[in-house]
Amino acid sequence: MPYNIDTIFQIAGIGIIVAMMHTVLKQMGKEDYAHWVTLIGFIVVLFMVASLVNDLFREIKNVFLFGS
Amino acid sequence: MDIMQIVGLGLIATFLILVLKEQKPVFSFLLATFVGVIIFLSLIGKIADVLHVLQNLANKARVNTFFLETVLKIIGIAYIAEFGAQVTRDAGQGSIASKIELAGKILILVMAIPVITVIIETVVQILPS
Amino acid sequence: MIAFLSNWLKEIVLLILIATFMDLLLPNRSMERYVKLVMGLVIILAILTPIISLLNKNVDLSKLSLTDGNLVPGEMTSLESIHASGEELKKTQDRLVIEETERRIAEQIATEINEEFEVSVLEKYVVMEAATDKRMGIEQVNLTISSKNGMEDSQPIQPVTLVEPIVIDSTSDSPPSLSKGESQQQSELAQKISGYLQKQWELQPNQIVIQIVEEP
Numbered sequence: 001m002p003y004n005i006d007t008i009f010q011i012a013g014i015g016i017i018v019a020m021m022h023t024v025l026k027q028m029g030k031e032d033y034a035h036w037v038t039l040i041g042f043i044v045v046l047f048m049v050a051s052l053v054n055d056l057f058r059e060i061k062n063v064f065l066f067g068s
Numbered sequence: 069m070d071i072m073q074i075v076g077l078g079l080i081a082t083f084l085i086l087v088l089k090e091q092k093p094v095f096s097f098l099l100a101t102f103v104g105v106i107i108f109l110s111l112i113g114k115i116a117d118v119l120h121v122l123q124n125l126a127n128k129a130r131v132n133t134f135f136l137e138t139v140l141k142i143i144g145i146a147y148i149a150e151f152g153a154q155v156t157r158d159a160g161q162g163s164i165a166s167k168i169e170l171a172g173k174i175l176i177l178v179m180a181i182p183v184i185t186v187i188i189e190t191v192v193q194i195l196p197s
Numbered sequence: 198m199i200a201f202l203s204n205w206l207k208e209i210v211l212l213i214l215i216a217t218f219m220d221l222l223l224p225n226r227s228m229e230r231y232v233k234l235v236m237g238l239v240i241i242l243a244i245l246t247p248i249i250s251l252l253n254k255n256v257d258l259s260k261l262s263l264t265d266g267n268l269v270p271g272e273m274t275s276l277e278s279i280h281a282s283g284e285e286l287k288k289t290q291d292r293l294v295i296e297e298t299e300r301r302i303a304e305q306i307a308t309e310i311n312e313e314f315e316v317s318v319l320e321k322y323v324v325m326e327a328a329t330d331k332r333m334g335i336e337q338v339n340l341t342i343s344s345k346n347g348m349e350d351s352q353p354i355q356p357v358t359l360v361e362p363i364v365i366d367s368t369s370d371s372p373p374s375l376s377k378g379e380s381q382q383q384s385e386l387a388q389k390i391s392g393y394l395q396k397q398w399e400l401q402p403n404q405i406v407i408q409i410v411e412e413p
Binding site for chain 2: 016045046052053055057062
């Protein structure tokens with residue numbers, strides 16, 4: 001398993017923390033901050049997932065579509 | 069064994085997704101995609117081994133590389149299209165998933181166009197004589 | 198041919214193997230029909246490949262046959278010459294056969310006369326007459342004989358070598374040089390030999406010409 005499994009827990013942790021922050025900020029009455037935090041967390045996780053998907057596509061290209 | 073690792077990974081991811089789904093469905097979806105990609109990546113090494121064996125066999129038997137290339141491209145297209153369609157379907161976008169599958173099917177058929185051309189040319193050459 | 202066939206079969210078998218593997222490797226069922234169609238086409242193409250190459254070769258063959266067609270009229274015009282040369286060959290063969298026959302018969306006559314009479318045959322020459330229906334008859338027998346007068350065993354070879362350069366054919370017109378008794382003896386010998394040949398070979402007397410040469 002050459003890929004980092006920790007990233008899964010990272011993503012899950014980011015998700016939980018963002019959810020918590022969202023709840024806390026919502027309770028504090030800062031709705032727009034809560035939305036920004038959610039968006040930033042989402043972008044970070046999306047970046048991780050996108051880089052991994054990039055890896056996957058390159059690998060598939062190497063293995064299957066070796067011509068082009 | 070790889071199978072243990074993959075099953076464990078899948079179980080852990082499932083529980084985490086269950087926890088996250090209450091709070092943030094977007095994150096649970098990203099996590100599911102991520103786990104899917106990792107399982108795929110860990111499998112693609114094995115598939116590459118199998119394909120290398122087949123390629124070696126084909127090279128030894130002097131099979132035309134055109135055939136092998138076509139076959140491999142078809143499998144690759146099928147895999148990528150399948151992966152994208154499943155992810156989109158997980159996200160609840162069934163229509164986009166079916167579009168991706170359609171694109172995969174059409175591209176696979178496009179792969180067959182040179183083959184069909186050659187076959188039809190052969191038949192046309194045979195028929196008048 | 199066998200190598201080509203085995204290569205072809207190997208290719209098809211390997212392609213079918215790969216197709217089976219691919220069926221197993223495919224992620225889901227929805228693509229299966231399409232993939233099967235494409236793989237079927239690929240396998241059909243692999244099976245047709247020799248036919249394609251054969252077709253390509255056929256084009257070359259037809260060109261070759263066209264050049265052959267250009268050559269055919271030339272052969273048609275030279276057909277008579279072929280017949281003529283065949284005729285000539287036949288004639289040559291017949292001539293060779295006749296010559297060989299003449300030589301053999303002359304040899305045989307010479308040996309027979311050698312055994313029968315105490316003479317040595319210097320020149321023998323048989324002329325065959327070419328008759329129809331593949332049979333040949335003897336037309337004339339020419340013999341030049343030197344009578345061995347008592348010196349059969351002493352020098353059997355030397356007299357021959359001595360006589361040969363003389364070539365009595367030219368001197369055959371001068372029988373007067375011979376003494377009378379000897380010429381009579383010689384004519385008797387010639388008569389005997391002629392009779393023997395007439396009896397043995399069923400020849401007419403006018404077919405036999407015998408010249409007897411005096412031993413020096």
